[in-house]
Amino acid sequence: MFKLVKNLSYLWNKFKGSNPQFWDNLEEELILSNVSVETAGCILNETREYCFKNNVNNFNEIKNLIKEKIKKILDFGKPQKINTAGRKPFIILVIGVNGVGKTSSIAKLSYLLQKEGSHIMIAAADTFRAAAIEQIQFFGEKLGIEVIHHQRNSDPGAVVYDSIDSAVAKNIDIVIIDTAGRMQTSSNLIDELKKIQRIINRKIGRDPDEVLLVIDSNTGQNAKSQAEIFHKALNVTGIILTKADSTSRGGIVLTIKNDLSIPVKFITYGEKIEDISYFDPEKFVDLLID
Ligand SMILES: Nc1nc2c(ncn2[C@@H]2O[C@H](COP(=O)(O)OP(=O)(O)O)[C@@H](O)[C@H]2O)c(=O)[nH]1
Ligand SMILES: [Mg+2]
Numbered sequence: 001m002f003k004l005v006k007n008l009s010y011l012w013n014k015f016k017g018s019n020p021q022f023w024d025n026l027e028e029e030l031i032l033s034n035v036s037v038e039t040a041g042c043i044l045n046e047t048r049e050y051c052f053k054n055n056v057n058n059f060n061e062i063k064n065l066i067k068e069k070i071k072k073i074l075d076f077g078k079p080q081k082i083n084t085a086g087r088k089p090f091i092i093l094v095i096g097v098n099g100v101g102k103t104s105s106i107a108k109l110s111y112l113l114q115k116e117g118s119h120i121m122i123a124a125a126d127t128f129r130a131a132a133i134e135q136i137q138f139f140g141e142k143l144g145i146e147v148i149h150h151q152r153n154s155d156p157g158a159v160v161y162d163s164i165d166s167a168v169a170k171n172i173d174i175v176i177i178d179t180a181g182r183m184q185t186s187s188n189l190i191d192e193l194k195k196i197q198r199i200i201n202r203k204i205g206r207d208p209d210e211v212l213l214v215i216d217s218n219t220g221q222n223a224k225s226q227a228e229i230f231h232k233a234l235n236v237t238g239i240i241l242t243k244a245d246s247t248s249r250g251g252i253v254l255t256i257k258n259d260l261s262i263p264v265k266f267i268t269y270g271e272k273i274e275d276i277s278y279f280d281p282e283k284f285v286d287l288l289i290d
Pocket of ligand 1: 096097098099100101102103104105181214242243244245246268269270271275
């Protein structure tokens with residue numbers, strides 16, 4: 001699981017107290033953990049100044065100051081549940097590059113929302129990748145959830161169109177849309193996703209209720225530019241952070257929240273269908289720095 005700074009107490013002891021080298025090394029650690037330079041500055045600058053001014057020499061005090069700063073960046077609060085009130089069907093568009101975990105996250109999210117009592121439908125709008133339709137159908141069968149699909153290489157927009165019609169007819173609460181991660185070029189992919197968004201808007205008179213961008217927590221600083229591109233085109237409302245069970249250090253969460261103001265809403269941590277939770281900033285910060 002995540003660990004932003006491998007060994008904070010080791011660093012502290014090595015450089016003894018408020019030594020500038022402690023802060024330089026800490027900054028380096030943050031950047032190695034995929035925290036952007038801007039965000040690392042945001043976490044450390046004020047804290048460093050405060051510690052110098054007040055001659056803070058207690059390890060726990062310094063640790064808590066850093067944690068507080070990180071909590072502030074994450075808008076410290078209770079995990080936010082998705083509020084579907086008054087929007088039926090509630091539309092969740094799931095996007096992201098190839099292999100990050102879109103399709104498996106959709107299975108997990110369906111499981112979670114179904115457990116909360118919602119009636120779910122899945123739209124298999126990744127018509128591009130080989131076996132993508134079969135993959136989501138497999139999960140749908142397992143969960144007893146209907147998967148609307150067309151043939152491979154068919155128009156993803158048409159799948160979305162049919163799904164919404166079917167969801168309305170069947171009084172479905174939430175439609176979750178799987179999408180492709182790779183087209184011939186990334187501008188093709190964005191155009192395709194924008195077209196899906198327009199179709200949703202035309203069908204329900206509003207944009208998708210959630211646009212969830214899936215980010216693999218092993219992706220380095222590059223995850224920020226991925227998020228920027230998708231956000232600019234599609235107005236991302238939240239992140240699903242996947243593969244938290246890996247050795248990733250989790251700093252990308254802070255970067256995306258601080259630099260782009262996109263909150264992480266869900267986190268997945270394994271290959272089983274129940275390996276998903278609402279993102280809890282409090283727990284996350286405790287994991288990051290202990
Ligand atoms: N260990 C682990 N593997 C995951 C997690 N989420 C997805 N995967 C794996 O990542 C691979 C790609 O997932 P997939 O959903 O097909 O990605 P997509 O191309 O974005 O739809 C699959 O082998 C998944 O089992 C996770 O939270 N933990
Ligand atoms: Mg997929």
